[in-house]
Amino acid sequence: MNDQGKTHTELLEEISALKERIRTLEQSESDHRRVRNPQWINESQFRRIFDQAPIGAAMVSLDYRFLAVNKELCRITGYLEKELTSWNFYDITYPDDFDNYVVHAQQLKADEIDHYESEMRYVRPDGSVVWILLNIRLIREEDGRAIHFLPMMIDITERKQAEKVLKKSEERYRSLVESISDVIYEFDSQGIVTYVSPVIRDIMGYDPSDIIGRNILEFVHKVDLSHIAERYSELRKGIEFPSEYRFISKSGDIRWVRTKTRPIMEGDMFSGARGTLIDITDRKQVEESLRESEERLEFVLKGSQLGFWDWNLETNEVKRNDRWAEMLGYKLHDIEFTVKQWVDFIHPDDQAAATRSIQEHIEGRTAMHKLEYRMRTKDGQYRWILDQAKVVKYDLEGRPIRMSGTHTDITESKQAEESRAPFNPG
Numbered sequence: 001m002n003d004q005g006k007t008h009t010e011l012l013e014e015i016s017a018l019k020e021r022i023r024t025l026e027q028s029e030s031d032h033r034r035v036r037n038p039q040w041i042n043e044s045q046f047r048r049i050f051d052q053a054p055i056g057a058a059m060v061s062l063d064y065r066f067l068a069v070n071k072e073l074c075r076i077t078g079y080l081e082k083e084l085t086s087w088n089f090y091d092i093t094y095p096d097d098f099d100n101y102v103v104h105a106q107q108l109k110a111d112e113i114d115h116y117e118s119e120m121r122y123v124r125p126d127g128s129v130v131w132i133l134l135n136i137r138l139i140r141e142e143d144g145r146a147i148h149f150l151p152m153m154i155d156i157t158e159r160k161q162a163e164k165v166l167k168k169s170e171e172r173y174r175s176l177v178e179s180i181s182d183v184i185y186e187f188d189s190q191g192i193v194t195y196v197s198p199v200i201r202d203i204m205g206y207d208p209s210d211i212i213g214r215n216i217l218e219f220v221h222k223v224d225l226s227h228i229a230e231r232y233s234e235l236r237k238g239i240e241f242p243s244e245y246r247f248i249s250k251s252g253d254i255r256w257v258r259t260k261t262r263p264i265m266e267g268d269m270f271s272g273a274r275g276t277l278i279d280i281t282d283r284k285q286v287e288e289s290l291r292e293s294e295e296r297l298e299f300v301l302k303g304s305q306l307g308f309w310d311w312n313l314e315t316n317e318v319k320r321n322d323r324w325a326e327m328l329g330y331k332l333h334d335i336e337f338t339v340k341q342w343v344d345f346i347h348p349d350d351q352a353a354a355t356r357s358i359q360e361h362i363e364g365r366t367a368m369h370k371l372e373y374r375m376r377t378k379d380g381q382y383r384w385i386l387d388q389a390k391v392v393k394y395d396l397e398g399r400p401i402r403m404s405g406t407h408t409d410i411t412e413s414k415q416a417e418e419s420r421a422p423f424n425p426g
Contacts (some may be wrong), residue, residue: 205250307407
């Protein structure tokens with residue numbers, strides 16, 4: 001019988017039926033124990049059971065010749081009954097499997113085992129291979145003398161093909177998982193790690209066996225435990241989440257990681273989770289260095305009373321500090337983070353020069369942008385500003401993508417210059 005679509009339970013039930021059929025045949029054989037030749041198959045009741053069995057069945061002599069075969073065995077193997085009954089068992093058995101069959105047949109003869117069950121292969125007339133699940137017993141006289149073998153078979157070719165496809169798929173998946181730089185992990189509903197990819201060894205120094213079987217929280221830095229515990233509660237509700245936290249490596253070093261974990265739900269029940277982990281320690285260190293640099297810059301700017309601006313040329317967004325806004329009588333939250341508003345603040349007579357100076361620097365024609373111009377304050381007055389800036393970041397193709405600068409209020413010095421200028425009546 002072909003096993004397509006059969007579940008494991010159904011196959012077990014089929015095997016159970018096979019064993020029951022064997023017992024029936026053994027009982028029938030006991031009733032005919034005095035018969036010593038193939039004429040016993042003329043008994044109508046036994047012949048009907050034998051021929052109509054939904055599984056392959058045969059009678060095989062002690063020297064492995066087919067004495068009788070049923071229709072299902074002919075269908076499985078692709079041979080005619082008259083062909084099979086003129087051959088030995090090994091004539092249709094896949095060469096690599098016959099020796100194993102003989103070993104167990106000898107054990108049956110020696111009464112060391114009462115039956116033998118195995119997966120093996122037959123070769124069909126066209127050369128193709130059919131997989132069978134074989135269950136074989138030795139029929140004996142009441143006095144213990146062996147009469148013949150009683151093998152029964154189920155066609156499991158499609159199941160074996162499906163297993164082969166599944167194995168290849170698993171091998172491809174495993175190869176993929178083990179080749180990517182991200183750590184792949186999986187844990188059960190209690191947080192016990194059931195799988196972690198080998199790349200964890202390169203990142204954290206652990207062998208997968210060091211982690212599998214332990215709770216994932218054992219590797220989380222204590223400072224981040226409460227945060228991760230909260231996210232874990234969300235995970236149990238079926239909510240996927242990314243998270244960044246500190247992971248304790250095998251050497252005891254602290255590494256920053258980013259994880260993205262997806263729950264595994266069975267209906268409404270949380271059964272575990274799987275996800276990816278990447279090492280972001282370098283990024284965190286850069287961010288920390290940048291934060292410290294910005295703090296130092298802010299300290300310097302506050303001490304020097306300089307306004308600061310930072311322009312992202314890709315998004316056209318401009319960030320400014322409090323002093324930049326205060327020079328014009330505004331609070332920072334009153335200021336829009338755009339280039340247009342900066343142009344709007346500039347005195348109409350100075351706008352063209354200011355725009356041109358910045359553009360020339362962006363195009364690489366000047367070492368820096370440096371210009372004095374007037375900017376309108378909140379009360380409508382104008383103050384003189386010294387604007388100095390440079391491109392501070394370029395993309396991989398050399399295009400400027402970030403420009404930073406400072407504003408210095410030079411109104412008083414401009415007024416002093418004007419007061420010292422000699423009077424010229426024209």
